[in-house]
Amino acid sequence: xxxxxxxxxxxxxxxxxxxxxxxxxxxxxxxxxxxxxxxxxxxxxxxxxxxxxxxxxxxxxxxxxxxxxxxxxxxxxxxxxxxxxxxxxxxxxxxxxxxxxxxxxxxxxxxx
Amino acid sequence: xxxxxxxxxxxxxxxxxxxxxxxxxxxxxxxxxxxxxxxxxxxxxxxxxxxxxxxxxxxxxxxxxxxxxxxxxxxxxxxxxxxxxxxxxxxxxxxxxxxxxxxxxxxxxxxxxxxx
Numbered sequence: 001x002x003x004x005x006x007x008x009x010x011x012x013x014x015x016x017x018x019x020x021x022x023x024x025x026x027x028x029x030x031x032x033x034x035x036x037x038x039x040x041x042x043x044x045x046x047x048x049x050x051x052x053x054x055x056x057x058x059x060x061x062x063x064x065x066x067x068x069x070x071x072x073x074x075x076x077x078x079x080x081x082x083x084x085x086x087x088x089x090x091x092x093x094x095x096x097x098x099x100x101x102x103x104x105x106x107x108x109x110x111x112x
Numbered sequence: 113x114x115x116x117x118x119x120x121x122x123x124x125x126x127x128x129x130x131x132x133x134x135x136x137x138x139x140x141x142x143x144x145x146x147x148x149x150x151x152x153x154x155x156x157x158x159x160x161x162x163x164x165x166x167x168x169x170x171x172x173x174x175x176x177x178x179x180x181x182x183x184x185x186x187x188x189x190x191x192x193x194x195x196x197x198x199x200x201x202x203x204x205x206x207x208x209x210x211x212x213x214x215x216x217x218x219x220x221x222x223x224x225x226x227x228x
Contacts, residue, residue, distance in 0.1 A: 033215070041151075041201055043218040056215055090157060098209035100147060101216055103157035 003027050006091050006104035013081055014112055020077045021107045023091030031055075031097055032074035034066060037088040037106070049074055050097055081111045116206050118219035125194045126227050132179075133189045133222045135204030141165075144208035146180065146187045147216070152200040160202070163187065191224075199226045 004025045013019050025032065033056075034046040048056035049068040063079045074091060088108050092101040115138045125131035137146070148160040163171045163180050170178050175192045191198055204219040 041221050043203065045215040048215060088155065092157075098207050099145060100159050100162050102159065103149075106155045106157075108155075 004091060004093055004102050004104040006089075006107050008107060009105060010108050010110075012110045012112065015081055015083060017081050018077070018079045019081060019109070020075055021089055021091075021109075023074045023076070023104055025072055025091075025093040025102070025104075027093055027095070027102060029093035029095045029102075030071050031094045032068065032071075033092040033094075033101060034074065034076050035090040035092060035103075037090060039087070043090070047074075047076075055097070078109075081109075083111050085109060086111045116204050116217050116219040118202075118204055118222050120222045121220070122223045122225070124225040124227055125191075127194055127196060129194055130190060130192045131194055131224065133191075133202050133204075133224065135187045135189070135219055137185050137187060137204070137206045139185070139206060139208040141208040144206060146178075147205040147207070148176070148178070148187075148189045149203045149205060149218075150198075150200045151203065151221075152197070157203075161189070194226045196226050196228060198224060200224060 007022045031050045033048045035043050037043045046060050047066045052068045065077045068074045088106045090106045091104040094101045117136045144165045146163045150158045150160045161171050161173045161176050170180050177190045179188045201221045201223050203221045205216040
C-alpha cells in the first residue's frame with residue numbers, strides 16, 4: 001500500500017523525444033508537487049497543484065507540462081528532451097497547502 | 113526570499129555516537145514549519161522530524177531531536193546512538209507558505225556517513 005507512487009522509476013531516452021512520468025497518491029491529499037533533484041542533490045520545486053488547480057509554476061521551460069486529472073494524480077509530460085533534463089524527478093503530496101510533504105520514490109531520467 | 117543554509121556538506125560519526133547537523137534559515141514570516149528529511153542511497157525522501165515555529169518545545173522522534181532557536185533562526189538535528197542505517201543525505205526544509213510561496217525550500221543537504 002504505497003502512499004506516493006511514481007512510474008517509471010528509471011527512464012532512459014534520447015534527445016528530442018517526448019516522455020511522461022506518472023504520479024499517484026493514496027493518502028487522500030489535495031495538493032501535489034513535482035520537484036527536480038540535480039546531480040548535486042539540490043531539490044527545487046517545479047510545479048504544485050491544489051485540488052487539480054495549478055498554484056505554483058516556477059521558472060521551468062514550457063517543454064514541461066503537468067497535468068492533474070484528479071486530486072490523486074499528477075503527471076509530468078516533457079517534450080523535446082534535452083541533455084540538461086537528466087535528473088531525478090520527485091512527486092510529493094500534502095494535505096492542504098502547507099505542512100509536511102510525502103515523497104514518491106523518484107524517477108531517474110537520463111537523456112542521451 | 114526564503115533561504116535555507118546547511119553549512120556542513122559532509123559529516124561522519126562513529127556508530128553509537130551522537131552527531132548534530134546544522135541548519136539556518138531566513139524568513140520574514142512568524143508562522144512557519146521546519147523539517148528534516150533523510151535521503152538514503154535508495155533515493156527515497158523520508159520525513160524525519162517536523163517543528164512548528166509557534167511551539168517552543170523542541171520536537172523529538174525516538175533517536176532524533178531538534179534544537180530550534182527561533183530568534184537565531186537555527187534548526188539543528190541531533191541523532192543519538194547513530195546506526196549504520198542513518199547513513200544518508202539529510203535535508204533541512206522550510207515551509208513559510210504564509211508568504212504565499214506554498215512550497216518547501218530545501219537546503220543543499222549534509223551527507224552523513226556512519227562508520228562501524
